[in-house]
Structures are given as structure tokens and as C-alpha cells.
Amino acid sequence: MTPTRLQLDLYEQLLAELKKSGVMPDKFFKRAAAKGWSTANSAHPAFNGFDSVILLMTAIELTKDPSFAMRLGRSVDITSYGTLGFALMTCANLRESILLLLRYGKAFSLPQWEAHEHNGGLLLRLGVLSTAPEHIRPVTELCFAQLSVTGSSLYRGQIQGAELQFAFPKPAHSASYKFALNVDVAFDCQYSQLYLPAHALDTPVRTSDPSQYVVFHQQCEEMLRGLGRAEKITSEVRRLLIQSAGQFPSIAGVADSLYMSERTLRRHLSRESNTFRSILEEVRNLLASEYLTKTDLAVGEIAHLLEYSETVNFRRAFLRWRGMTPSAYRQQTRP
Incomplete structure (x- = not known):
């Protein structure tokens, strides 16, 4: 399994904290390997699974600092959580x-x-x-x-x-x-x-941003769905579009991000009975609904975020998706 950013950052910070305490990496690696560190020779060692316990206990032993675990925990900030941190x-x-x-x-x-x-x-x-x-x-x-x-x-x-x-x-x-x-x-x-x-x-979050919350929330939801299924091209395209909300990439840009040609991407999507256009419409529909129910953004601002050149075009699209205007949807779904 590919390590998460948090697991990689914890590993790097553990080494940094050891350096501050004067513990040489070679000594630490040798002692941890003797205790059963299974990913010692991995190309991307990380702080995960039972290995994380071995690394932590070895660090406490060598630094002779019983509070090392708290030092390590405070050395990574919220950005190490990636999308969840921003959400x-x-x-x-x-x-x-x-x-x-x-x-x-x-x-x-x-x-x-x-x-x-x-x-x-x-x-x-x-x-x-x-x-x-x-x-x-x-x-x-x-x-x-x-x-x-x-x-x-x-x-x-x-x-x-x-x-x-x-x-x-x-x-x-x-x-x-x-x-x-x-x-x-x-x-x-x-x-x-x-x-x-x-x-x-009820303490306010000092960096609160309702419009960005909608985007990051949906990215988290996509990652959660991905835990229980094999990754498919459709879900990868959807993830990239949600992640880029406000600046949707073209199909060529998405194909480049997935390290394939545009033609190959279209072929994969066709096998999954999908098209780039339909996925983009789905993402716009999803984000529009979230913006309308969870923010006070004006309909024109939402249209701009979803890259509609004219608000009237957004209204027409929303009417097609939901069978009602954006204003009517907001009124119906809010308490």
C-alpha cells in the first residue's frame, strides 16, 4: 500500500528529531532493524503499521527522552493531512x-x-x-x-x-x-x-471558507469511496475535476495528469460506459448543489466558480439536472 503524506512526513520528522538529539541515522536504523523493522530496505520507508511502533520505541530508547512521542506528534502540522487538513x-x-x-x-x-x-x-x-x-x-x-x-x-x-x-x-x-x-x-x-x-x-475556525469547504469535502468523500473499491479511470477523472474546481482542466490536461494520451483516456472511459463530458457535468451538478445548500454565495458567483460564462447558462444546466432553478433548489433544501 502506498504510504500517505502523513506517514511519510512523520518518518521524516522522526529522523529530524533524532538528529536534534544527536542520534546518528545508522545507529537508529540498525537498532530498529534488530527489533523487527520490516520496511528498513523499502524505497519509501514510512511511519505506518506496527513498524511505526518499532520506530517510536527505538527513538525513545536512543534519545532517552520519555516525551519523544509528544515531540514527534507536534512536529507535523495540519497540512500533512493533505486534503483532509485543508477541509x-x-x-x-x-x-x-x-x-x-x-x-x-x-x-x-x-x-x-x-x-x-x-x-x-x-x-x-x-x-x-x-x-x-x-x-x-x-x-x-x-x-x-x-x-x-x-x-x-x-x-x-x-x-x-x-x-x-x-x-x-x-x-x-x-x-x-x-x-x-x-x-x-x-x-x-x-x-x-x-x-x-x-x-x-461552536468555536469558529479562524480559516473558515465555505466555498473551499465544499470542494475539499467532496475530495475527501471520493477518497473514502476509493477505500472499498479498485480505482477506476472514471473515479480518477472525477477526483481530478473536483480537485480543480474553479479551474477545470481540459480532457487533454486530465489525460496528462493520468500519464496517458487523450485517445487512451477516451477509450478507458468508454469501456466504463462513460465520457469526459458526462463526468464534468456530474461534478458541476454535485458542486452546484453543495454551494447552494452550504454557502451564501450568489447564483452568479456559483456560476463563475463552475466556469459558466453566463449565469443564464448555469441556470439552464441546473434546471436540466434538478428540474428546478438554483434559487428554488436553495429555498427547498435549506431549513
Whole structure:
């Protein structure tokens, strides 16, 4: 399986943090390989699977830094999540960001989180970790440090009333938790989880952008669909068009991105009973519906984003797709 950007970035940052601690790469690689690091000779080594636990525990051993996992977690920022990171940054508030994280995290190899309502607020609980008991604390620290950095990218300052609860005893290096995680911390709890009070869920995301949210959200949805099926040319074309919303490439441009000729692309699409034009229409239909229901953009602005030279042409197309005008659709689908 091809590593995700996050897995590659974590691996690179792990090496960078080791260098800061004076640990030579050769020594680290040799020790990790002796512990069973299976991708030591891979062309693209990454921080994934059980190998990630081996790499993390080896780094802690060689640096003699028990807080190394939190250092590593804070060394990657939200852009390492790729499309999901940008989607999170365009959400309206933390509630919306959390819903995206829960739905699409799996597609981007993020830790698995569960949401539970509590006292009007929300408990964001780390899923069960399939690792040895002695590895649970550092792996948990890594996951919550990543979550903390993600939160810092979405809002400024500390959220009043928030608390991190850990299902293990207070460690000797507990003083580093407050700095690394920027939230009140409790130990010996039933679960490892973050509690967010009700008022915190409505905290605005400082980089909110409704029109970009629609695009990134649809890209995430395409990636999630791709987990359960073999990639097809149609889905690849659809993904590229959604990704390029506002500047749709020509069929020649898409073919170039897929490393094939235009003729070959047309032939593949024909085998899948599809055409480039119909996929473009489908994407325009999808994005138009999302813009109308989830943003306050004027119909003329939406027409421009979908590359219609005249608003009237967009209205005609939408009437063909939905059997009603864009304004009527917006009125019908909004509460």
C-alpha cells in the first residue's frame, strides 16, 4: 500500500528529531532493524503499521527522552493531512471539523476516534490500540499531540473547560504534558479522551471558507469511496475535476495528469460506459448543489466558480439536472 503524506512526513520528522538529539541515522536504523523493522530496505520507508511502533520505541530508547512521542506528534502540522487538513481548515466551527475528522480519518491513515456526548459537550475518545501494553502510553501521547497541533491550526488560544483524560498513571515526565498539549490533564481515567464543553464546539475556525469547504469535502468523500473499491479511470477523472474546481482542466490536461494520451483516456472511459463530458457535468451538478445548500454565495458567483460564462447558462444546466432553478433548489433544501 502506498504510504500517505502523513506517514511519510512523520518518518521524516522522526529522523529530524533524532538528529536534534544527536542520534546518528545508522545507529537508529540498525537498532530498529534488530527489533523487527520490516520496511528498513523499502524505497519509501514510512511511519505506518506496527513498524511505526518499532520506530517510536527505538527513538525513545536512543534519545532517552520519555516525551519523544509528544515531540514527534507536534512536529507535523495540519497540512500533512493533505486534503483532509485543508477541509478541516475551511470548516465553520470545531463541531464541523470533528465530524469531518470522524468520517474521513480512516482514508488518511489517522488514529481512529470515537465521539460520545457528555454533559452537553463531547468526548473525543481514542479508539482501541492494537499494541503491547508497554507501548500504549507513548502511542497515545503521539496521537493526542497530533490532535493538539490540529486544534491549534483551527483556533487560537486555550479552550476553557477542556480536559485531556488518560487511561494510564501519571508518568514521571507529566510536567511536559501541559506544554505539549496546551490543555488541562488528568490521569488514571477510564478512557484516553478529550472532553470539549458545549460552548467550545461552536468555536469558529479562524480559516473558515465555505466555498473551499465544499470542494475539499467532496475530495475527501471520493477518497473514502476509493477505500472499498479498485480505482477506476472514471473515479480518477472525477477526483481530478473536483480537485480543480474553479479551474477545470481540459480532457487533454486530465489525460496528462493520468500519464496517458487523450485517445487512451477516451477509450478507458468508454469501456466504463462513460465520457469526459458526462463526468464534468456530474461534478458541476454535485458542486452546484453543495454551494447552494452550504454557502451564501450568489447564483452568479456559483456560476463563475463552475466556469459558466453566463449565469443564464448555469441556470439552464441546473434546471436540466434538478428540474428546478438554483434559487428554488436553495429555498427547498435549506431549513
